[in-house]
Amino acid sequence: MFNLSxxxxxxxxxxxxxxKGYIAFWIFTILFIFSLFAELIANxxxxxxxxxxxxxxxxxxxxxxxxxxxxxPTPTDYKDLYIRKNIEDNGFIIWAPIKFSYNTINYELxxxxxxxxxxxxxxxxxxxxxxxxxxxxxxxxxxxxxxFLLTIMSSTIGxxxxxxxxxxxxxxxxxxxxxxxxxxxxxxxxxLIIMASLFTPSFWTLLLVLLLFSWTELVxxxxxxxxxxxxxxxxxxxxxxxxSNKTIIFRHILPNAIIATITFIPFILCASIISxxxxxxxxxxxxxxxPSLGDLVRQGKENLHAPWIGVSIFIILSLILSLLLFIGExxxxxxxxxxxx
Numbered sequence: 001m002f003n004l005s006x007x008x009x010x011x012x013x014x015x016x017x018x019x020k021g022y023i024a025f026w027i028f029t030i031l032f033i034f035s036l037f038a039e040l041i042a043n044x045x046x047x048x049x050x051x052x053x054x055x056x057x058x059x060x061x062x063x064x065x066x067x068x069x070x071x072x073p074t075p076t077d078y079k080d081l082y083i084r085k086n087i088e089d090n091g092f093i094i095w096a097p098i099k100f101s102y103n104t105i106n107y108e109l110x111x112x113x114x115x116x117x118x119x120x121x122x123x124x125x126x127x128x129x130x131x132x133x134x135x136x137x138x139x140x141x142x143x144x145x146x147x148f149l150l151t152i153m154s155s156t157i158g159x160x161x162x163x164x165x166x167x168x169x170x171x172x173x174x175x176x177x178x179x180x181x182x183x184x185x186x187x188x189x190x191x192l193i194i195m196a197s198l199f200t201p202s203f204w205t206l207l208l209v210l211l212l213f214s215w216t217e218l219v220x221x222x223x224x225x226x227x228x229x230x231x232x233x234x235x236x237x238x239x240x241x242x243x244s245n246k247t248i249i250f251r252h253i254l255p256n257a258i259i260a261t262i263t264f265i266p267f268i269l270c271a272s273i274i275s276x277x278x279x280x281x282x283x284x285x286x287x288x289x290x291p292s293l294g295d296l297v298r299q300g301k302e303n304l305h306a307p308w309i310g311v312s313i314f315i316i317l318s319l320i321l322s323l324l325l326f327i328g329e330x331x332x333x334x335x336x337x338x339x340x341x
Contacts, residue, residue, distance in 0.1 A: 011334045011335060012334070014333060014334040015330050015331065015333075015334040018329070018330035018333055018334070020326050020329075020330070021326045021327050021328075021329055021330020021331070021333075022330060023326075024322070024323040024324075024326035024327050024330070025323075025327050025330070027323055028320075028323040028324065028327065031140070031323075032140075032141075032144055034137075035137055035138075035140045035141035035144070036141060038134075038137045038138050038141055039059060039096075039101075040059075040096060041096055041097055041098060041137060042096055042097070042098035042100060042101060042102070042131070042133065042134035042137050042138070043059060043095075043096040043098075043099070043100075043101050044078075044079070044099060044100055044101045044104040045058040045059050045078060045101075046058050046059070046078055046093045046094060046095050046096075047059050047094045047095065047096055048093075048094040049068075049078075049087055049091065049092075049093050049094075050091035050092050051067070051068055051087050051090050051091040052090050052091065053091070058076070058078065062075055062076075063075075063076050064076060065077070065080075065083055068083050068086055068087050069083070069086040069090075070082075070083055070086075078093070079099075098122075098131065098133060098134055099120075100121070100130070100131035100134045101134055101138075102130065102131075102134050102135045102137075102138035102139070102291035103130060103289060103291075104130060104131065104134070105128060105129040105130055106120065106121060106125055106129050106130070106131065107129070108120075109125065109129060113125055113126070113127050113128060113129045114126050114127045114129075114299070114303050114306040114308075114309060115129070116306070116308060117308055121133070123136070123308060123312045124306065124308040124309065124312075126296065126299050126303075126309060127299055127302070127303055127306075132296065132308070132309060132312050133312075134291075135291050135292075135296060136293070136296070136312060136313070136316050138291035139291040139292055139293040139296065140293070140316065140320070142203075142286075142290065142291055142292070143273050143276055143277070143293055143320070144273075144320075146203065146206075146207065146272065146273075146276055147269045147272035147273045147276070148269070149207060150207055150210055150211060150214060150272040150275075151265060151268045151269050151272055153207075153211055153215075154211055154214040154215040154217065154218075154268070155217075155218055155261065155265065155268065157211075157215040158215045158216060158217060158218035158219045158222065159218055159222050159254070159257070159258070159261060161176065161180075161215070161219050161222075162218060162219040162220065162221065162222025162223040162225075162226065162257075163222055163223075163226055163249050163253070163254060163257065164176070164249075165177065165219070165223045165226070166222065166223040166224065166225065166226025166227045166230065167226045167230055167245070167248075167249050167253065168245075169227065169230070173223070177223075180216055180219060183213075183216065184213075184216055186213075188213050192209060192279065192284055193284060195209050196284045200287070201284070201285060201286060201287060202286070202287070203286065203290070206276070206279070206285060206286060210272070210275055210276070210279075214268075214271075214272070214275075217264070217268055217271075218261050218264060218268075221257075221260055221261055221264065222257045222260070222261060225253075225256065225257040225260050226249075226253055226257060229253050229256055229257070230253065234252060235248060235252060235253060238252055259335055262331060262335060263328065263331050263332040263335055264328075265328070265331075266324045266325065266327045266328030266331060267324075267325070267328050269324050270321050270324045270325060270328075273317075273320060273321065273324075274321070276293075276294065277293050277294040277297060277317065278294065279294065280292040280293065280294020280295050280297075280298070281294040281295075281297045281298045281301075282294075283298075293313060293316065293317060296309060296312070296313040297310075297313050297317075300312075300313055300314070
């Protein structure tokens with residue numbers, strides 16, 4: 001058990017008292033944990049196969065069809081009628097609840113793509129015949145992980161630079177502040193277009209490109225907190241006792257500045273998700289072999305005759321952003337000294 005200070009106990013109590021934010025926190029947590037097991041929920045490979053008293057795990061390993069009575073040493077198509085019947089006659093197959101992965105094309109559709117919702121595709125398919133529900137599960141996980149990484153990396157850089165500016169002040173503060181203003185004035189969209197034409201976008205390259213422009217969001221908050229705190233008595237006392245600048249910054253002042261930045265984290269997460277979705281929508285983001293919520297937004301726009309695409313992605317994006325905003329408001333109120341007494 002952690003021994004929380006009375007102040008932190010009051011903050012947690014205030015967060016729980018905000019019913020809207022507290023419920024949103026648990027809904028978001030459950031959805032994220034649910035998405036972490038996407039391979040067990042939506043997959044075109046069986047989870048477990050029992051064949052001739054031997055257990056196989058296609059979800060973890062690749063097997064040739066000769067293992068299951070096939071004729072060719074090629075990767076097994078588990079939906080092939082002959083292979084499937086041969087396995088079921090000599091054992092059993094356990095499938096995921098949704099028998100499609102995010103990139104699986106359903107070749108057994110009775111209608112042209114995009115196909116409407118059915119018992120096989122509960123949210124319908126996109127214009128390439130891929131299951132929308134499976135793409136939403138994988139795309140949700142990808143977007144949240146991407147947003148978490150971008151938020152952590154950009155916040156770390158912004159906090160460090162803001163701390164250096166605010167603590168040392170003077171010419172260093174002025175020079176860095178002017179450089180940041182110049183950097184923020186650059187046309188980000190044009191630079192992203194140029195980067196996309198020079199490099200093939202991937203998860204990590206896109207993360208680094210967005211990091212170039214997102215690290216400035218917390219600089220001014222941390223800088224202001226350090227400018228306010230650096231002349232406090234406990235800082236003066238630490239200097240008098242011979243504490244190094246590094247110790248004063250990271251041990252004495254930074255914990256106070258972190259409190260001011262925590263309330264911004266959910267909103268930065270929202271901005272990160274929106275940035276990734278917008279770039280994917282414009283065709284400047286992740287390649288087509290990634291599960292992308294922005295790609296579903298684009299398909300919803302281009303296929304107005306298939307409203308299930310637009311409605312599905314509208315609901316999931318609205319839900320994600322609303323939950324994060326409710327959580328952010330609850331955290332902000334919990335750390336508000338005027339409301340938390």
